[in-house]
Amino acid sequence: MNQRWVKTGGLYLVAWFTVTIFSLPLLVMVSGSLKSSEQLTRDPYSLWPAGWNWINYPEALASMPFLVYLSNTLLLCTGCVIGTTLSCALAAYGLSRVDWSGRRWMFGLVIATMLLPWHITMIPRFVLISELGLYNSLWSIVLPTFLGDAFFIFLLRQFFMTIPEQLLDAGRMDGLSQWGLFWQIVIPLSKPALATVALFQFVITWNDFGSPLLYLNDPQKFPLAYGLERFVSSYGDQTNLLLAAATLFTLPMILIFFLAQKTFIQGISTTGIKG
Amino acid sequence: MSRRPLKHSETRAGWLFSLPWIIGFLALFVWPLVASIWWSLCRFDMISPPRWVGLNNYVRLANDVTQQQGFGQALTNTMYYSLLSVPLSVVIGILLAVLLSARLRGQAIYRTLVFLPSVIPVVAASILWLWLLNPESGMINYLLSWIGIPPQNWLNQARSAFSLETVEVLQNYTAGNPLKLFGSKDALILMTLWGVGNFVVIYLAAISDIPQSLYEAAEMDGASPCRKLLHVTLPMLSPVIFFNLVMGLIRSVQTFTSIYVLSEGTGAPGGSLNLISLELFLSAFSSLEMGYASAMALLLFIGLMLATILLFRTSRYWVHYRMVA
Structure with missing residues (x-):
């Protein structure tokens, strides 16, 4: 009995220790964002700021064109979410519920594109985007999402396969074409899966740093992720402002995570993609 | 008709x-x-x-490799990072998953807190770690000082912990010099491990799929918790471990944003954070050597394919796929 008690106690101790280690960096971020720069140098380690310096937040926002960055990020997110959801749903339907001979090997090709690292396609894609005159335009990032993405096609295809054939047959009886079946039966039934795709794409675009680095060079077009990195180079010594900006940039992701925890966890454990 | x-x-x-x-x-x-x-x-x-x-x-790439400059240095850096961060992510990921699958009060909260770091945008996480790893006033050195480890240089030091020069550092240490072990790549590995929650989620899902009857059978045979982990949990997890190894390898080789932000796009100090993806980006878009960069990308692709095939080949010796009755 006594031994058991020691064992459970030990387990709790290990669990608390681990959780503390993992949460500590976030606590440092939030508390650092609320310290004055004087306090940050004098007492960098306390997690409880002496005076709550909320002024850091407006100051951080004022030192960069925050609203411009934010509206660019939101534009990109909207465009990419629409693009990915639409194009991937179309392809996933064509590769699952339309009965044609090409669908098997074409699905194989979809999976094959996952194996190609971005390094190989980076330079030719850049040349292509420049040739199309999209360099330094938000379309350079939005347009490719209208052309499908292997992970999301895979995810949606798995979901579409679970829709009972009888439902589609009923639709065919009513004289629906493939187009009609897609919009009136499959799409309304697939809202949870489509929401998962939309959520993941939103997160991916919000976090995306590589594409704006490649395709944008006008600060008026920068999204937050890129603008924030530029902010590091110019305000590297004002850690409290940097931490405030980083906290603000992180907050929506944490909110989304708490609101859609189930979707997040399920999405990751079924496809293994990073949110 | x-x-x-x-x-x-x-x-x-x-x-x-x-x-x-x-x-x-x-x-x-x-x-x-x-x-x-x-x-x-x-x-x-x-x-x-x-x-x-x-x-x-x-030919130029081959020369770089033999002379350990440019691409050669980037290749060594990438291998150091991948060979350490991938196995460590697997081991730590499994240990965390085993811990978090134990029936403890507040389990859901523990799981959330371990997963939370992997929702932090990489740019924000990198900014945060620049501060955490600050040699003078960063939290990491402060915590290390509690267990008697002297302050480390982290992102300001090119030499990493597992290198030949470390022997020299240890010798100098016994002669009374400060012990500066960990460098920029070790810092990068530390930051990567903080985001291990993604993998933990996958292991947790797999652990919850292991039939309870297997553990009961092991208990009947008088197996200790340690043996249950070794002989039930690990074999049952092996397909997922394999999946995570492949994904982890691919992800580690493609690491870009964190090294870009941590080194402000230079790969500094001393090119020690210059992994292949950054070297490739810089050759293409800062030196405008698209041909050279394309060759590098192809070599990287072939290397990654070979490594994946190798992993698949070894998998039959240690991955147990569950028999479907």
């Missing part, structure tokens, strides 16, 4: 629905792959048209 036109219209519908993806496949995958192979044999600066140079770019 009506079959043929129906089949025909199905085929047409199939093509039409897949059309956006097909365009994307051709424009964003097939053409780029062909162009990369072609440009890797050319000198190409994007301003003038590509000029054929044969295998020059590959």
Whole structure:
């Protein structure tokens, strides 16, 4: 009995220790964002700021064109979410519920594109985007999402396969074409899966740093992720402002995570993609 | 009688629905792959048209490797990072998953807190770790000081902990010099491990799928918790471990944003954070050597493929797929 008690106690101790280690960096971020720069140098380690310096937040926002960055990020997110959801749903339907001979090997090709690292396609894609005159335009990032993405096609295809054939047959009886079946039966039934795709794409675009680095060079077009990195180079010594900006940039992701925890966890454990 | 036109219209519908993806496949995958192979044999600066140079770019890459500069250094850096961060992520991921699957009060909260770091945008996480790893006033050195480890240089030091020079450092330490072990790549590994929650989620899902009867049978045989982990949990997890090894390898080789932010796009200090993806980006867009960069990308792709095939080959010796009754 006594031994058991020691064992459970030990387990709790290990669990608390681990959780503390993992949460500590976030606590440092939030508390650092609320310290004055004087306090940050004098007492960098306390997690409880002496005076709550909320002024850091407006100051951080004022030192960069925050609203411009934010509206660019939101534009990109909207465009990419629409693009990915639409194009991937179309392809996933064509590769699952339309009965044609090409669908098997074409699905194989979809999976094959996952194996190609971005390094190989980076330079030719850049040349292509420049040739199309999209360099330094938000379309350079939005347009490719209208052309499908292997992970999301895979995810949606798995979901579409679970829709009972009888439902589609009923639709065919009513004289629906493939187009009609897609919009009136499959799409309304697939809202949870489509929401998962939309959520993941939103997160991916919000976090995306590589594409704006490649395709944008006008600060008026920068999204937050890129603008924030530029902010590091110019305000590297004002850690409290940097931490405030980083906290603000992180907050929506944490909110989304708490609101859609189930979707997040399920999405990751079924496809293994990073949110 | 009506079959043929129906089949025909199905085929047409199939093509039409897949059309956006097909365009994307051709424009964003097939053409780029062909162009990369072609440009890797050319000198190409994007301003003038590509000029054929044969295998020059590959010879240059081979020279870089033998002289440990540019691509050679980036290759060594990438291997150091991948060979340490991937196995460590697997081991720590499994240990955390085992811990978090124990029936403890507040389990859901523990799981959330371990997962939370992996939702933090990489740019924000990198900014945070620049501060955490600050040699003078960063939290990491402060915590290490609690267990008697002297302050480390982290992102300000090119030499990493597992290198030949470390022997010298240890000798100097016994002679009374400060012990500066950990460098920039070790810092990067530490930051990567903080985001291990993604993998933990996958292990947790797999652990909850292990039939309880296996543990009960092991208990009947008098197995200790340690043996249960070794002989029940690990074999049952092996397909997921394999999946995470492959994914982890691919992800580690593609690491870009964190090293870019941590080194402000330079790979500093001393090129120690210059992994292949950054070297490739800089060769292409700062030196405008698209041909050379294309050759590098192809070599990276081939290397990654070979490593994946190797992993698949070894997998039959240690991955146990569950028999379907």
